[in-house]
Amino acid sequence: MATIDDVSKRAGVSRSTVSRVVADNGYVSEEKRRAIQQAIAELGYRPNTLAQALRSNRSNMIGAVVVDVGTPYFANMVYGLQRSMRRAGKALMVSSGYADQDEEARAIIELVDRSCDGIVLYLERPLRQDVVEIIRAARIPVVMIGRQGCEVARGSVQLDNFGGARAAMDFLLDQGHRRIVHLSGQADFGDTAARLKGIAAALSARGLGMGDIRIVSGEFSQEFGYAATLALIEEGHDFTAIFAGDDDMAAGVLLALRHAGRAVPGDVSVIGFDDTFHAQHLWPPLTTIRQPVDEIGEAAANLLLKLLAEPGSAMLETVIGTSLVVRDSVGPAQQRRKEREGNVTAVAG
Template sequence: MPTITDVSRKAGVSRSTVSRLIAGSGYVSESARKAVEAAIAELGYRPNTMARGLRSNRSNLIGGVVVNVGSPFYAQMIGGIQLTCRSANKSFLVSSGYADPDQEARAILELIDRSCDGLILYLENPLGEDVLAVIEQSGIPVVSIGGDECPAARAAIAIDNFSGARDGMEFLLRAGHRNIAYLSGGLVYRDMRERLRGTADALARHGLTIDDILVIHGNFEERFGAEATATLLVEHPGITAIFGGDDDISAGALLSLKRAGKRVPEDISLLGFDDNFHARHLTPALTTVRQPVDEAGRLAARLLLSLLDGEAPTAREFSIPTELIIRDSVGPAPASLSG
């Protein structure tokens, strides 16, 4: 493997000149720069990032924990974080916490052990005192997304799930729907609890309660949406609208509705949440609540990079609004079934 000495010899310049060019610090003449770049390309030299990190006391690694890296929802968030980190010449290392307190703690400790310069955490459970003590001892900055399960976080970013669900349910109610099924992603998730609060708020504005609609708990999977909807059509044939806890659930619901010969939205309206990439490509295109998770990721990365540069954030708490995206899957309640 070629070394920095090999590059300096090939380019006919000193080791310090090569080091300055690689580190981007100090003056290097144009002729020397071209000679070094040509030597690096010819030799296939790669800088030793670990050694550079030791000299600068930085690893240039940002660590992240999300619920599940395999989810399209978190993939968008990870994409926003990674693009922002890359623009600052930082690498991003991410792990799943699976909404489990032990797995979340393990992921955080592993990232700290890998000498990450800072952490971006999307957690579902409050951290234990032992993990908080390790974070404090490490001295690395932390930015959280979602809730505020990490008191050590210097900045916390929340997405307004409450208002998003309230606006979605309000849209269904204004369309005349009263026989509504809500397919929940499960109360273990903070976002889901906030969406149910928003749903209840919209119902209260119309003199209704959460008990006036049908709530079915499951998970954030297409399979749950399909199976729950198939059961709904048999056991609750008067349902005129389904509000999916996320777009994956709604995609499964749409599949079952089509299999049963139900027209969307003429027979049953369908509403989603998240505005994942496939929402607009369904037939009919899915009306949904957009949750800008990529922007949350970019903001978290920007805040963490500023903290690493010694700049305090303008506030500790930031909120990102949701947006109702109206497409083709919601229509007026059928007159004979709206109740």
């Protein structure tokens, strides 16, 4: 295996000059830099990252804990994280917390034990106090996505869940819908609470309240969307629109309506939240609220990199906006009534 001495001899420069090029730290003339890079390529030299970490007291490893890295939503967020970290020459180690306090704690402790320089967290549960003390003792910066008020976080990335949910409800109300069902996520999740507040604000602006719509709480999953929709139909609940808490729920809603013989949007309008990859490929294509998930990950990475570069920085905060994506799953509330009235008139004639 080639060593740094082999590279210095091949390039005709000192070891320290090779080290500056490898670490990208300090001035090296362009001529010498090209010679070193050529020698590295020819010899297949790979720097000893462990030794570099010991000398610099930096591992160049960044940790991240998300709810479930196996889902498209969080995989896309990790993609954004990695994109920024790669540009900064950092490696990324990711673990899942599965919205369970003990699993989240275990994942964080493992990342601290592996000497990560900093950690990005997307958690659904409050940090255990022992984990708070472990992070403090490690003296590493933490950036939190979503949850606010974390005592060890020095950076925060928030999605405008309030504004997104308000825009979705406004759109349904603008279409004349009043018999609306909202399929909500877990009540103790921060995203859920913020979206409910956005819905309440949209209703209040029209002189309505939360009691004027039906709210059904469950999990952010296709299975819940399907089961909840069938249950509403079986109980005879009268509704013209469903605002699903995320696109996975919405996929289940569309499937249940199809199985029940309800047309979308002719009988029931459906709107989701997230704009995941499959939203545009559902039938009909799903109207939804887009959140740029990869940008959330990238923003969190950038805040963490800033905290590493400027340890004395004050609390850093970023809010990521949402936008309404109109496709084919929402129509006017009057459409179904007019069609039925037309049918009655035709029969009478």
